[in-house]
Amino acid sequence: MRIHSPFRTGLIGGLGVLVAIATGVAVTHLATVLTYVGAAAFLSLGLDPMVSLLQRLRLPRWLALLVVVVVVLGVLALILTLVVPVIVSQASNLVQTIIRFTQNTASWRAFLKQVQDTVGPSVDVQSIVDQTSTYLQRNAGNITGGVLAVGLGIAGGVAGAVVVVILTLYFTASIDVFKSALYRLVPMSRREKFADIAEQIFQAVGRYVMGQVGLALINGLLSFAMLSVLGGQLAAVFAFIAFIGSLIPLVGTVSGAALIVAGQFALAPTDTTFFGVPTWLAVAVYYIVYMQIEAYVLSPNIMNRAVKVPGVVVVIAALVGGTLLGVLGALIAIPVAAAILLIVEQVIVPRQAEL
Numbered sequence: 285m286r287i288h289s290p291f292r293t294g295l296i297g298g299l300g301v302l303v304a305i306a307t308g309v310a311v312t313h314l315a316t317v318l319t320y321v322g323a324a325a326f327l328s329l330g331l332d333p334m335v336s337l338l339q340r341l342r343l344p345r346w347l348a349l350l351v352v353v354v355v356v357l358g359v360l361a362l363i364l365t366l367v368v369p370v371i372v373s374q375a376s377n378l379v380q381t382i383i384r385f386t387q388n389t390a391s392w393r394a395f396l397k398q399v400q401d402t403v404g405p406s407v408d409v410q411s412i413v414d415q416t417s418t419y420l421q422r423n424a425g426n427i428t429g430g431v432l433a434v435g436l437g438i439a440g441g442v443a444g445a446v447v448v449v450i451l452t453l454y455f456t457a458s459i460d461v462f463k464s465a466l467y468r469l470v471p472m473s474r475r476e477k478f479a480d481i482a483e484q485i486f487q488a489v490g491r492y493v494m495g496q497v498g499l500a501l502i503n504g505l506l507s508f509a510m511l512s513v514l515g516g517q518l519a520a521v522f523a524f525i526a527f528i529g530s531l532i533p534l535v536g537t538v539s540g541a542a543l544i545v546a547g548q549f550a551l552a553p554t555d556t557t558f559f560g561v562p563t564w565l566a567v568a569v570y571y572i573v574y575m576q577i578e579a580y581v582l583s584p585n586i587m588n589r590a591v592k593v594p595g596v597v598v599v600i601a602a603l604v605g606g607t608l609l610g611v612l613g614a615l616i617a618i619p620v621a622a623a624i625l626l627i628v629e630q631v632i633v634p635r636q637a638e639l
Contacts, residue, residue: 320444324451326616329486330493331356331456349457360449481630488626489619495586496615500530502582503537506574507544514566517551533602533614537578541571597621 311318331352338348455462463482470478504527511519522544529540549564561569598618605617 316444320447320451322616324448324455326489327448327452327493328455328459329489330497331452331490332459332486333490333494335456345460352456353453356453477631481626484626485619485623488622491589492619492622495589496531496533498586499578499582500527503527503530503540503574503578510570511544511548511567514563514570516548516563516567518547522547531615533618534599535606535614537575541568541575545571592622592625597625 334352334355335345335348338351339345343351463479463486466482467475467479504523507526508519508523510516511522516522525543526537526540529536529543532539545564545568548567598621601617601621602614605613605615605620607613609616
């Protein structure tokens with residue numbers, strides 16, 4: 285190939301590199317916005333099956349959308365008016381309990397002795413506590429700034445959640461318009477096949493979202509009931525933690541259970557037992573049993589109806605998605621894997637069979 289104008293070729297190549305760099309920088313700066321949009325689109329696909337169900341009951345689409353929006357806003361309002369005040373109240377009790385506990389020297393020493401007896405003589409608990417106290421005193425300024433940053437991060441997360449809710453409602457109301465616009469970009473000869481596969485993918489994503497939320501609700505409600513029966517501390521707070529954790533595939537339930545057990549161990553009085561068994565140990569046994577039931581009974585029955593993905597693919601997809609995009613990546617990894625498998629099965633395999 286002859287290069288008639290090396291300068292022009294080099295200039296065009298340099299401009300292409302600059303455009304690529306500028307695009308990468310723009311995507312980096314817009315990462316938060318793109319995350320909000322992606323989460324809202326994901327949630328809107330989860331609400332779409334509810335709209336479709338109401339349409340099959342012979343409701344007009346606009347009325348079905350209105351019913352779904354009212355239900356979603358009603359659930360959010362119920363959470364804000366009932367759950368959040370309880371969580372705030374119990375979190376305040378948690379802080380006050382910690383303050384009283386640390387001010388009571390006898391209780392603090394008894395707690396350290398209990399921890400020392402648990403871990404054994406190989407670990408000097410008192411030395412670790414002294415070193416931690418010294419570190420906190422020397423780095424009080426940095427820690428205060430970190431706490432402020434965490435507070436700002438929480439405020440930003442709340443604002444982001446509001447944005448995601450608003451975008452979700454808009455996307456749910458306009459999802460048919462978006463689909464039609466997407467299908468028109470495909471050549472007419474392939475549009476029908478593309479639309480059929482895309483609808484199957486959208487339905488799989490919607491069913492997956494509903495299934496994951498259903499698992500989280502089951503875990504949250506059962507955790508609240510279990511903690512209430514066993515006399516556990518801060519039942520509403522830890523049930524909410526269980527619900528949020530279960531929204532994350534694979535590791536969410538385990539992480540939430542570990543946090544709840546540790547919280548019960550730290551907060552429950554040493555003489556609090558359930559039929560002679562320490563409360564934190566009873567909670568740990570419950571979560572061990574529940575995780576087996578979720579892994580072998582609940583999750584397969586719910587998820588196999590939503591997305592037909594082999595177990596090994598689920599694990600690999602969740603690990604890859606979590607590594608690349610964090611929690612959002614772990615959430616969308618499984619439906620993305622289902623979409624890829626669907627494309628392979630209905631497009632690539634038939635095409636290879638025709639060769």
